[in-house]
Amino acid sequence: MTALPLEKAGEARGELTRQRILDAAQKLFSEHGSNGVSLRAITAEAGANSAAANYHFGSKMGLLEAVFARHATGIADERETLLQDCRAEPGRPPLLEQIVRAFLEPGMRGQHGGNGFARFRGRMLAENTEQTRELYARYFNDSTGQFLDALQDALPDLSSHDLHWRFHIMLGTMVYTLANPGRIQILSNGDCDPSDPGQALDTLVPMIAQLFRNPTMSPARTSETLHDINSIQAK
Amino acid sequence: MTALPLEKAGEARGELTRQRILDAAQKLFSEHGSNGVSLRAITAEAGANSAAANYHFGSKMGLLEAVFARHATGIADERETLLQDCRAEPGRPPLLEQIVRAFLEPGMRGQHGGNGFARFRGRMLAENTEQTRELYARYFNDSTGQFLDALQDALPDLSSHDLHWRFHIMLGTMVYTLANPGRIQILSNGDCDPSDPGQALDTLVPMIAQLFRNPTMSPARTSETLHDINSIQAK
DNA sequence: AAGATATTCAATCAAGCGTTTGATTGAGTC
DNA sequence: GACTCAATCAAACGCTTGATTGAATATCTT
Structure with missing residues (x-):
């Protein structure tokens, strides 16, 4: 992603790592489940400091919600x-x-x-x-x-x-x-x-x-009636 | 569970906690996933010592396999x-x-x-x-x-x-x-x-x-052909 | 009864967890 | 050039994790 010229340069810095953390979290969560991945693993994958996830999303659950909401x-x-x-x-x-x-x-x-x-x-x-x-x-x-x-x-x-x-x-x-x-x-x-x-x-x-x-099929059928069903494709 | 008279009394003791641990693990694993539950929580639910799970099943993964295999x-x-x-x-x-x-x-x-x-x-x-x-x-x-x-x-x-x-x-x-x-x-x-x-x-x-x-339905249909399908129940 | 074996127990281990901290950075504002 | 403030950082917090230990206890065998 190249920085948007219209965007204030200051906003870009934090937003960039924010997105990288979201991407890493989405990837690792999807592979190992929410309990199978640590915040350290996520921030490492994102190339960010281990405190970055908590800083940007408050908690692990907040990060999960953010990934979902995105x-x-x-x-x-x-x-x-x-x-x-x-x-x-x-x-x-x-x-x-x-x-x-x-x-x-x-x-x-x-x-x-x-x-x-x-x-x-x-x-x-x-x-x-x-x-x-x-x-x-x-x-x-x-x-x-x-x-x-x-x-x-x-x-x-x-x-x-x-x-x-x-x-x-x-x-x-x-x-x-x-x-x-x-x-x-x-x-x-x-x-x-x-x-x-x-x-x-x-x-x-x-x-x-x-x-x-x-069509709706009645659940209770005797074995004899069932035999005729195999040839029926519908109604 | 009452002890079976035919069973050797000695087998019963270890076997009993073994079963209680399996029951507890099955319950908690099914509720929170394998990563969402600790061995301590499982052994506590089973009323056993916290080392009992490792003693009987070797490891957490061993316990999971045992629950599955049972x-x-x-x-x-x-x-x-x-x-x-x-x-x-x-x-x-x-x-x-x-x-x-x-x-x-x-x-x-x-x-x-x-x-x-x-x-x-x-x-x-x-x-x-x-x-x-x-x-x-x-x-x-x-x-x-x-x-x-x-x-x-x-x-x-x-x-x-x-x-x-x-x-x-x-x-x-x-x-x-x-x-x-x-x-x-x-x-x-x-x-x-x-x-x-x-x-x-x-x-x-x-x-x-x-x-x-x-019957097998062809995936690619034009919108026009599709209109006729709604009334078709089969073949 | 005595010895061998199987099981339970409290205590402990190193490792990893989510989270918090206080200092540091660097761009924007006045 | 001093000030502001969001962002980053290394370090540490308290706690839980899976696993191991060695002593204590129950049970089976002989």
């Missing part, structure tokens, strides 16, 4: 923009594929903080502590609610219960994909690569859209 | 047994619902180590470190491979690529469900409860079976 709003905003685009289409009902992609793409492609931030998010979602849950709720509950509403509009026949469970599947898949390397990468001998956002999105979006579109 | 083989074994049951059905092709349930149920129901071990597994899968990945590979790669084969047999028209990706979705959903509390529990105002194994299985098994059954 790109989270950008993702939530882009999600909402893309969702608006879905609704702006001609006069037809919005497309499931488009909605699903609008939800997944901003967080999985590299625009907001690169793949490093995607992995960081996956790790934080996976850690699932009180703090990370609170962070997610604060930054994403609004946009997530909008997507649930949009999906319910597009699928009026689907029960709220099933809608939420299918959304749960989408979330779990997203988290598991972000926190690569996943197990299929090994099990498929490298054919499937969840760390490649393009492949992941192109493959997952149609599958998950179709998942939402599937 | 029930992992039981799950893998039950999975394979249930998979055999699928193949033993009359002369028809095996049922997807049955295969999916055979994969999910042993790990999600409480038989093997209770819900505590399920959450522990979810947390370990989520942590996704070199050690936990190695543990999973060691204990589950075989049975997982068998399920991939069985699914491929049941779905001969599905490409290996798509099969693995859908399996990835199932794995991600399982992990995300095990590592509750999930986000839909809040977003659905408590209607969806991933921590209830019965509800989770009854809801997820049909959805995921249908997911596997869905």
Whole structure:
């Protein structure tokens, strides 16, 4: 990064190490989890003094929140923009594929903080502590609610219960994909690569859209009835 | 736990604290992750001396492996047994619902180590470190491979690529469900409860079976073609 | 009963942790 | 050129960590 000429030179000095610490923290947190990395390791990676993290962010938790906040709003905003685009289409009902992609793409492609931030998010979602849950709720509950509403509009026949469970599947898949390397990468001998956002999105979006579109299947079936199901593709 | 009369009384003493330490470790690891808990906290929870964990398991990592190993083989074994049951059905092709349930149920129901071990597994899968990945590979790669084969047999028209990706979705959903509390529990105002194994299985098994059954959807579609898809339920 | 073995215990170790401190730097202001 | 103030630095703080020790105690074997 070259210094911006319009920026006061004084601001630049502190801001630079601030960003370097955020970058290092994002990288190391995403690789080893928030409890698996010390502030010393982070500041060393950033080439800063060991007290710099506390100076700029108050505490380790403050640093974690700062890493999260840096790109989270950008993702939530882009999600909402893309969702608006879905609704702006001609006069037809919005497309499931488009909605699903609008939800997944901003967080999985590299625009907001690169793949490093995607992995960081996956790790934080996976850690699932009180703090990370609170962070997610604060930054994403609004946009997530909008997507649930949009999906319910597009699928009026689907029960709220099933809608939420299918959304749960989408979330779990997203988290598991972000926190690569996943197990299929090994099990498929490298054919499937969840760390490649393009492949992941192109493959997952149609599958998950179709998942939402599937008719509700009654859970309790006798073995005899089940035999007939294999040939049924839908409804 | 009352002492078993058939058991030598001498074995019981050490074995008892051993089990209490395993229980405490499973609980605390599942709640705070492997790096979020100290051996002192674990031995205190177990009502044992702080040196007991190192005495019985050598190291913290040894304890983690022991917690994992205690029930992992039981799950893998039950999975394979249930998979055999699928193949033993009359002369028809095996049922997807049955295969999916055979994969999910042993790990999600409480038989093997209770819900505590399920959450522990979810947390370990989520942590996704070199050690936990190695543990999973060691204990589950075989049975997982068998399920991939069985699914491929049941779905001969599905490409290996798509099969693995859908399996990835199932794995991600399982992990995300095990590592509750999930986000839909809040977003659905408590209607969806991933921590209830019965509800989770009854809801997820049909959805995921249908997911596997869905026809392959081409990823690249123009907006115009996409409009027609919403009404298509399948093939 | 006596000796061998397995287990528990309090105490201790070096290392690392997050955080705080007081001094120092260097650019901007008057 | 004196003053201000955000930023950096080396050093240390008190505390927790995983691990080890050697003595004490319980249990099993003979």
